[in-house]
Amino acid sequence: MSKIGHYLLVAVKGLCMGAADVIPGVSGGTIAFLTGIYGELIESIKSIDLEAVKLLFTGKFRKLWLKINGNFLLSLVLGILISIFSLAKVMQYLLVHHPIPLWSFFFGLILASPIYIIKEIEGKKLIHLLPTIVGVAVGVLICLISPTETTEALWFIFLCGAIGICAMILPGISGSFILLLLGKYAYIIGAVSDLNIPVLVVFAAGALIGIILFSKFLSWLLKKAYNGTLFFLSGLMIGSLVKVWPWKKLLESGVDRPVLPGSYGGDPQLLQAVIWFVVGVLLLFGIEFLAKRLKSSKA
Numbered sequence: 097m098s099k100i101g102h103y104l105l106v107a108v109k110g111l112c113m114g115a116a117d118v119i120p121g122v123s124g125g126t127i128a129f130l131t132g133i134y135g136e137l138i139e140s141i142k143s144i145d146l147e148a149v150k151l152l153f154t155g156k157f158r159k160l161w162l163k164i165n166g167n168f169l170l171s172l173v174l175g176i177l178i179s180i181f182s183l184a185k186v187m188q189y190l191l192v193h194h195p196i197p198l199w200s201f202f203f204g205l206i207l208a209s210p211i212y213i214i215k216e217i218e219g220k221k222l223i224h225l226l227p228t229i230v231g232v233a234v235g236v237l238i239c240l241i242s243p244t245e246t247t248e249a250l251w252f253i254f255l256c257g258a259i260g261i262c263a264m265i266l267p268g269i270s271g272s273f274i275l276l277l278l279g280k281y282a283y284i285i286g287a288v289s290d291l292n293i294p295v296l297v298v299f300a301a302g303a304l305i306g307i308i309l310f311s312k313f314l315s316w317l318l319k320k321a322y323n324g325t326l327f328f329l330s331g332l333m334i335g336s337l338v339k340v341w342p343w344k345k346l347l348e349s350g351v352d353r354p355v356l357p358g359s360y361g362g363d364p365q366l367l368q369a370v371i372w373f374v375v376g377v378l379l380l381f382g383i384e385f386l387a388k389r390l391k392s393s394k395a
Contacts, residue, residue, distance in 0.1 A: 103171040110175020118183045140165040184288035199342040200369035204376025210330035228331035235335020246279035257302025262310045
């Protein structure tokens with residue numbers, strides 16, 4: 097494959113990652129892992145260090161570009177950005193006009209994702225139940241204590257970017273899922289759709305700082321406790337299903353609570369909710385299947 101063809105393929109994989117990270121429950125990191133570029137992605141991010149900064153400020157741009165694997169990162173980031181900006185308006189419209197079918201779709205995706213991840217992990221042991229249970233407990237706790245609305249102050253947007261980008265490069269958990277837990281998914285999607293430049297710049301700055309600071313730690317964590325980390329993340333996603341249950345009741349405290357079955361039996365959207373739940377489950381496995389097929393191509 098020619099160099100141009102190689103980087104076009106990397107851009108296509110970036111498109112898949114971007115589409116995955118717009119949807120809570122589908123992990124861009126998982127897509128990178130299954131398409132065979134995860135290792136190169138982590139190593140490229142890790143190379144953005146103090147030496148890279150020194151090369152930048154001394155004008156040694158060619159050495160800097162080679163050090164950080166610039167062609168690979170540029171191709172991948174372009175694919176991710178094209179995908180995110182293309183889908184943002186669609187997601188914003190659905191959140192406003194069709195929330196129950198959309199949340200049902202997310203529920204199916206998030207339910208299917210940990211099931212798939214756990215199924216694919218090799219060397220499963222009984223001890224791995226512990227990080228899974230801890231993950232479920234943490235996920236439920238976060239969902240029950242977190243308000244539906246959080247501050248729109250720029251410092252919090254910066255923090256959302258820093259935390260969300262770290263989730264993006266972890267197999268099994270998406271950045272948009274973290275934004276959902278932080279109460280800023282709809283807000284950031286709206287900012288992307290409306291091209292709210294100040295918010296996007298602050299969010300991007302947080303993402304850049306976050307990914308540089310945490311990439312080495314994440315790399316170390318996955319090397320030292322790969323299975324335990326994935327089981328914890330899977331449990332976290334299972335626990336977070338409380339947050340994406342389609343029918344919710346807003347309490348006076350500002351915290352939402354899921355409405356239990358039986359309270360909406362006559363809802364005309366119930367059938368749609370079931371259909372979109374099934375679509376979400378099937379789509380997750382379809383994405384993973386296609387990702388495995390792409391892995392056969394040269395990264």
